[in-house]
Amino acid sequence: MSALTLYQLVALMLLVAGLYGIVQRRSLVGMLISVELMLNGAGLSIVAASQLTGANAVLGQLGTLLVMGLAAAEATLVLAIIVVVSRRFGTTKTSEVSTLKE
Amino acid sequence: MEVLAKVAFAVYALIILGGAVLAVGSSSLVRALVGLIVTLFGVAGMYLLLNTPFMAFMQLLIYVGAVCVLVFFAVMLTRAHGEGEEAAPAPVKQYLYALLAGLTPAAILSWIILKHPLASKTVPLEVPIVELGKGLLEQYFLAFELISVVLLVAMSGAVLLAWERREKK
Numbered sequence: 001m002s003a004l005t006l007y008q009l010v011a012l013m014l015l016v017a018g019l020y021g022i023v024q025r026r027s028l029v030g031m032l033i034s035v036e037l038m039l040n041g042a043g044l045s046i047v048a049a050s051q052l053t054g055a056n057a058v059l060g061q062l063g064t065l066l067v068m069g070l071a072a073a074e075a076t077l078v079l080a081i082i083v084v085v086s087r088r089f090g091t092t093k094t095s096e097v098s099t100l101k102e
Numbered sequence: 103m104e105v106l107a108k109v110a111f112a113v114y115a116l117i118i119l120g121g122a123v124l125a126v127g128s129s130s131l132v133r134a135l136v137g138l139i140v141t142l143f144g145v146a147g148m149y150l151l152l153n154t155p156f157m158a159f160m161q162l163l164i165y166v167g168a169v170c171v172l173v174f175f176a177v178m179l180t181r182a183h184g185e186g187e188e189a190a191p192a193p194v195k196q197y198l199y200a201l202l203a204g205l206t207p208a209a210i211l212s213w214i215i216l217k218h219p220l221a222s223k224t225v226p227l228e229v230p231i232v233e234l235g236k237g238l239l240e241q242y243f244l245a246f247e248l249i250s251v252v253l254l255v256a257m258s259g260a261v262l263l264a265w266e267r268r269e270k271k
Contacts, residue, residue: 021126
């Protein structure tokens with residue numbers, strides 16, 4: 001098995017853990033943690049592919065930096081949404097936050 | 103050296119696996135957050151193995167330093183303590199759906215990865231940090247500016263979302 005395959009399998013494992021978590025978790029914070037896991041797997045996959053093949057290594061690393069920046073922006077917005085939801089509904093359980101309008 | 107790299111890879115992979123299991127399986131959200139941090143450290147180790155120390159540094163700075171603190175704020179602000187929303191076991195159906203959602207892409211993607219392996223280098227070359235800076239300011243200038251606009255919009259959007267409710271009171 002080549003080195004690239006091993007790195008891709010680790011990234012795939014992170015994706016699977018994140019997908020499992022986002023379906024199984026019952027609170028918004030738990031789902032946010034799962035999304036961060038998946039984004040990390042994506043970053044690892046991009047860097048491994050650009051470092052271990054003949055692809056443009058600068059592009060790969062800057063692409064992962066972009067993913068990290070997007071993850072930070074996404075976490076900020078999700079934090080604000082979670083604060084608003086918990087003020088309005090008193091909980092962040094996904095089963096109870098199911099109405100569009102009160 | 104070859105053996106040492108393999109041992110380091112196995113150690114980091116185990117750290118990532120353990121952290122990910124803790125992050126998605128723990129019934130306490132604070133423990134899940136600790137699992138996420140462990141995973142992030144493992145991925146930073148993988149970046150070091152890939153000969154990209156700058157990415158490992160950014161991983162620690164952005165993910166462990168900023169994103170995890172944000173998630174911790176989310177845990178604190180919603181009072182999601184140990185006996186919170188994740189404490190009661192989920193219905194069995196939900197575990198089954200979650201397993202299905204995880205394993206289907208795993209089966210398809212791992213089949214593709216193993217069926218069509220790409221030729222890969224054994225020793226990755228380190229890209230000097232000057233090259234990265236040049237890339238940011240010359241070729242990928244637009245993406246660099248756009249990500250700062252996205253961050254600014256996200257930050258002001260978050261402030262606006264949290265502020266409006268307070269004024270209504």
